[in-house]
Amino acid sequence: MYMSRVSELGGAFRAEFLMQIRRASVWVTIGLLGLIIFALWYGFAAVSLHPHFNSEQHIWEPASQSDAILGWAQLLAMFLPLGVGLVLADRLARDRRLHVDEILATQPGSLGARLAGKWLGSTLATFVPVALIYAAVVFYIVTQAPGLGGLALALAAFAAILLPGMLFVAGFSVAIPAVMKTPVYQFLFTGYWFWANLMSPKIGIPSVVSTMLNAAGPWAQEGIFNFQWTFLQLHATPLQGYLSIAVLSGLGILAVAIAWVYLRWQAARQ
């Protein structure tokens, strides 16, 4: 039975990965967002990597290759998970829309294995364009400002700053549309993202932006890499940095687990 569950998870993972990575809208959404973020990053920071850089012309000057990489990771983490959440939001509802749910409900396979495979497969597929965009600019940075350790730092920054927020967003984006219509979720999620992650405390509206629920990675950035966030001063320790990674990733997994419980309950009521 255990091997069977693993096979079912693997089968669902493969199918969901293939479907998501073949979706043009995933590449277009992430690509466009990535382009906008790159333009922002380039405007503020990248030109300083160029040999003919004139410091009088730019607002922010990264001091080093590592600052450029971390700045790039920071900007991506601020905005790209929004796109990730939007393109993952319809994965569960799509089964109902396509009427595939009826065939799936008659299979002896485990609902939990299918749901886990759906979450992992579609999320990983969505991470592919994210990783490509990230890697492209990292490659640009290390060619413009050569130095040892750039690639390793880039990998660590991706894992610690970007990935936890995307796992958080992916979990909720797969789970919550089980209980609400996808467009409603997408609308509320967009508002939530800006409120919870990008709204400066100086505005005076209460929010979770200074807590570990901030999925844009400020705690890991400050605590682990000692890189100041744009409008927050958290004075984070390395332990808090690692804790934030665990909290965000764990909450994403918890959201999927709760969706599983809900779907089982719903199926039992049919």
Place this chain on the structure above:
Amino acid sequence: MHIAIQGLTKVYGGKVHALNGVTLAIQSGTFGLLGPNGAGKSTLMRILAGILRPTAGTLKIDGQEIRSERERTQVKRTLGYLPQELGLYPDLTAREFLDYIAILKGLDHARERRARIDELFQLVGLTEVAGRKLKAFSGGMKRRVGIAQALLNDPRLLIVDEPTAGLDPEERIRFRNLLADLGGNRVVLLSTHIVEDIAQTCRDLAVLTQGRVIFQGTIPALLSEANGHVWVFSGENMRPGGDFTLVSAVPLAGSGMQYRIVGTPPPNVAAHRAPPSLEDGYVWLMRDQRVAAASGF
């Protein structure tokens, strides 16, 4: 295999009675379930497939009552289901889709799974297009993928709900021939409102209307119910009136029409009795029900 359904009832939202005390006994072979739209056929199919729970009544398969989630999962291991509204993932190829469903059905070994999928593609005539994405498939081709996924685990219970709906005549005949070959030691439950599908593939059938079984038996038994009540006569183009149901009106060469009716022919018409077809039998049964309902029985 033997399926015993006793007093099965399904009420939606406390108000809509989709099934009202359905009792049926189904043996191995192809069994037809006939009835108008909204009769409760799909609800019955979904209960048998384990998607819905009945509000009341019992379901037994080979003497074992199916009540708990575990028992329903056991049934699903030997079940093949082709729903009325067939859903497929458009961005997967036919092979990828069948591979996924095969894994969910418990076919864990990749080599055996591939062999089984190849065998089924051969059976349904889709070997050449197995690598094509499902969004490029016609309606008939999708239906064939649907029956292939239902047969992956060589099911002992095969439920097909309106399998030929929306198919062109050629595809419909192909499908019927496929279904006719699948009986044998398994139960093939064919639910449809298309009488010809039942006539060509089933020996036994039940007729469902408004959530109730109004007939269960063989096709000859249903035909004998309509014996003596089917008439054919010719007339002018104006449609005749009377106490009957018009089954067909065929233009004659030259002028006039030939009418086939079930009921009492109009007076002053040279009508002659005709041997009933399954469609006539079905019409007679439904007419009988309407008359009984109108008179309060």
